[in-house]
Amino acid sequence: MAWVLLLAQALEISGAAQLCVVKEHVPGSCVEGSAAAFAAPGPGARLRGGLRWAGHGCESDLPSLSEHRAAEILLLRRGRCSFAQKASVAARRGALAAAVLDFEGAATGQAEVQMELVAGTQGQRHLVPLLLLPAAASALLEAAGDLEVELSWGQPAAAATLDLWLPFSAGAAALLKELAPAAGQLGDALQVRPHWRVVALDPAETAGAGAARRCARGLSELCADSETGTAEDLEQAVRLHCVARRHPKLWWQYVESESALSAAQAASVERCVAQEALSLLEDDREAMSWGASDAVAVRINGWRYSGPVQAQTLLQTLCRHISPSPAACEPFLDKDPHPPAGLPAWTLLGLCGVSALLGRSFRRSLRWALGRCLRKDKRL
Secondary structure, three states, X not given: OHHHHHHHHHOOOOOOEEEEEOOOOOOOEEEEOEEEOOOOOOOOEEEXXXXXXXXXXXXXXXXXXXXXXXOEEEEEEOOOOOHHHHHHHHHHHOOOEEEEEOOOOOOOOHHHHHHOOEOOOOOOOOOOOEEEEOHHHHHHHHOOOOOEEEEEEOOOEOOEEEEEEEXXXXXXXXXXXXXXXXXXXXXXXXXXXXXXXXXXOOHHXXXXXXXXXXXXXXXXXXXXXXOOOOHHHHHHHHHHHHHHHHOHHHHHHHHHOHHHOOHHHHHHHHHHHHHHHHHHHHHHHHOOXXXXXXXXXXXXXXXXXXXXXXXXXXXXXXXXXXXXXXXXXXXXXXXXXXXXXXXXXXXXXXXXXXXXXXXXXXXXXXXHHHHHHHHHHHHO
């Protein structure tokens, strides 16, 4: 079939968000796409269901409830309404997810689609996961309705890469200190890439004392992002960069205490600071992140993290990206995320035994009280 050949030839799987045909006679037919930022599950998440064509998936295309079938993944065409509206309509339709084909006739391929940010209306609720697919995947239309497909969102890897965008603030420094003890125990399973929020000053600010106080070596092109940041903070940020480059296994220990480095290691870091400070800070300035300038931004294995920026939650999320899980992850992972409903059998047996004993004692007490009342009535 033409659509099988198209999927089998064009697509090289790299663990990103993808749609795969799961019928036995077409193994390994997958297409990668871009997951919507507003409703993307975490890595390893999978949804399986029948694929059903539903036009553009906008309000006017919403099928009636009488046509509802369980476990459906809607195949939609891009356009006419926003991605968020498509995801909302699919949710009300009862679908598990939505796969959106790029514009008909678009020349975009898999690589271009994966680079696209699939954004939606902020604050909109009740959205199903959504995946944007390249136009070449339109071959799926030939068999929509007869296919079972699976959507997946990446896979945990043997190691996690943690990108941190950090403002020059006490809160960011405290977060690193809280992360350090457990993160340091992950060893080779965790690579950290820090990025500090470095900016260029406005021309109006360079005339005053701001540049001397806030900028690296007085250069107004490389300055701390907030008025609380200082040239000394930038120097320490460079030092942390150099530790990550020269002695990555000691980075978290250095965050906890600068004495973690030997004299020789500290000397190599200082040479790095002297030689590479400006280029490292320039990299930080060019690698600006999303979100507010005074907030910590996080990316894990390329996934933009949008949960609470707290040490416990971040460590739990990191550990879910690593497979097999290191021993250091055990305190942060649920032993059984789906515990069985009800009470364990031994607990039920124990409760039954206690209830029987209490019931027996209660019956004896009740018979004794009734007998005494009856004897008293006879005497009267």
